[in-house]
Amino acid sequence: MIDLDKIAYSYGGGDLLSDVSLSLAPGSFHFLTGPSGAGKTTFLKLCYGELIPTEGRATLYGRDLAQMSRDDIAMLRRRIGVVHQDCRFLDHLSLAENIALPLTVSGRSPHAEAQNIGDLMAWCGLSHRADARPPELSGGERQRAALARALILSPDVILADEPTGNVDWEMSQRLLALLTELNRMGKAVVVATHDLALIRLAKQRVQARVLRITDRRLQLAGADL
Amino acid sequence: MSLLDQFRDLLRGDVRADRVVPPSGMAARLTLAVAGAMAFLAVFALALSLATGRIASQWSHELTRTATVRITAAPAEMPALTEAALRVLRSTEGVESARALTPEEQKALLEPWFGSDLPIEALPVPQLIELRETRAGYDAEGLRLRLGAEVPGAVLDDHGRWRRPVVQASQRIRALGLLSLLLIAGVMAGMVTLAAHAALSANAQVIAVLRLVGARDAFIARAFVRRFTLRALWGSMTGTFLGAMAILLLPGMPTEGTLLTGIGFHGAAWLWCLTIPLVAAMAAFFATRAAARRNLRGLA
Known part of the structure; x- marks a missing residue:
């Protein structure tokens, strides 16, 4: 689905990532760790086409990212669910409208998919918050809502950037439970986090590979994880 | 799209x-x-x-096909000169019609400047003749020469100057x-x-x-x-x-x-x-x- 072949990314004359290779297969689960500023977010952005590698070749669903137009990338993003640490909602829309946003931009009617939206919100435990505006939500609710929005188009890949960064341990476990359930459904999941406790917990539940970004390179993490 | x-x-x-x-x-x-x-x-x-x-x-549109002949003369000579000018105009090729303005019409023309109680008879006001030309038009220069020869004091104004x-x-x-x-x-x-x-x-x-x-x-x-x-x-x-x-x-x-x-x-x-x-x-x-x-x- 997503293949990165010896890619590098430089910005402003400095290398942020170098010689990174990874292939995301359906049903795979990867954790991405590393210190702050190591390049985890940059790596994820390369995976969903927000950034184009300055070297190497990134292939999304069999197509070379460097050869794709902005519209092509937009179409492919509908097959990749992205969850950001800051969630990024449209504050003037209700939570239900925010979750339905991918449907709206892809020309599908949220009315026709009301059942799906309702089910997804119930699955994320947000049914009672459908009409709330994003600023009214707690950190955990925002993260779950961001996950619901990422899933509304049934993507094959879920990329989550520090999804538990702003929530307590209990909520982190709840989010992890949702992500592992999605993985069992056959979706590829990549979670960037520096929460080692969460990674250890996840490894008890799913077959997860842990990757670490060190010195701009991607490495398989040691057995201590 | x-x-x-x-x-x-x-x-x-x-x-x-x-x-x-x-x-x-x-x-x-x-x-x-x-x-x-x-x-x-x-x-x-x-x-x-x-x-x-x-x-x-x-x-x-309105002014293109009209012109005015102005006759300046002593009051006693005015009727004869007006009649002479009308004869010249009516016999000129390209002139559809010609008529002398009545004292009332001339008074109405001056009314915006002098008011309604103007004793026009007491003033040396020139006689105006309005002429309307045919679609083919007349020879303005030729008409001027004829008027100059036959009606002293008559001036042809084809309105072009201010129109x-x-x-x-x-x-x-x-x-x-x-x-x-x-x-x-x-x-x-x-x-x-x-x-x-x-x-x-x-x-x-x-x-x-x-x-x-x-x-x-x-x-x-x-x-x-x-x-x-x-x-x-x-x-x-x-x-x-x-x-x-x-x-x-x-x-x-x-x-x-x-x-x-x-x-x-x-x-x-x-x-x-x-x-x-x-x-x-x-x-x-x-x-x-x-x-x-x-x-x-x-x-x-």
Whole structure:
């Protein structure tokens, strides 16, 4: 689905990532760790086409990212669910409208998919918050809502950037439970986090590979994880 | 997507897609106000342009086929000279008719300057003869020579001396009116472009979210274009309505055919007002579309 072949990314004359290779297969689960500023977010952005590698070749669903137009990338993003640490909602829309946003931009009617939206919100435990505006939500609710929005188009890949960064341990476990359930459904999941406790917990539940970004390179993490 | 498709989308609308852009904002209010003010001014520019065009055409048409012979002589000689001049005129090829103005008509001509109680009989007022030419026209130079030879003191005035500059001035005012309309449309397009740029910049986060969830540039641009086009349409409709009302309420004056009383719309000319909101909406559509494309390219 997503293949990165010896890619590098430089910005402003400095290398942020170098010689990174990874292939995301359906049903795979990867954790991405590393210190702050190591390049985890940059790596994820390369995976969903927000950034184009300055070297190497990134292939999304069999197509070379460097050869794709902005519209092509937009179409492919509908097959990749992205969850950001800051969630990024449209504050003037209700939570239900925010979750339905991918449907709206892809020309599908949220009315026709009301059942799906309702089910997804119930699955994320947000049914009672459908009409709330994003600023009214707690950190955990925002993260779950961001996950619901990422899933509304049934993507094959879920990329989550520090999804538990702003929530307590209990909520982190709840989010992890949702992500592992999605993985069992056959979706590829990549979670960037520096929460080692969460990674250890996840490894008890799913077959997860842990990757670490060190010195701009991607490495398989040691057995201590 | 073709331009026609974009217009169709614009008219059809999509409430959900429209909602992705935050509803309020300084830029949107500015567009509404500018469109209203510009449309109000456009109504006046259009009215002035139509009025001057109409007056130029009227003066030009009415005066082209008439001329005046002025006879200056002692009162005792005046009847004979008038009769002689009429004979010359009636026998001139190209002159359709000629008649001497009555004392009442001459008094009416002087009334605006001297008042209604003018004792015209006591004044050495020249006798005026009005002549109307045929479509083929007459030889003005030949007629002048004949009048000079047969009717001493008779002067032919074909009105060209003052008609030409008046018609020219009217035509220029009309051209200035049209130029004003173009400038108004240009200024409005410029203001809408600035407002659209400001709105796009202010909504950079919204655009980032839309892109994150898979929105294509055309979708994002459409949401902004529709917002600004409709604002410009509503604003200009209001401005046009108020401008038309102001024209309608202009005080009437007894004299017809002057520039001041001619300002306004007559009959079907009112329909021209309907073009103002349409032109404003089109200007906003193209201005926002260009601004959105440029801005989205820059944000990529």
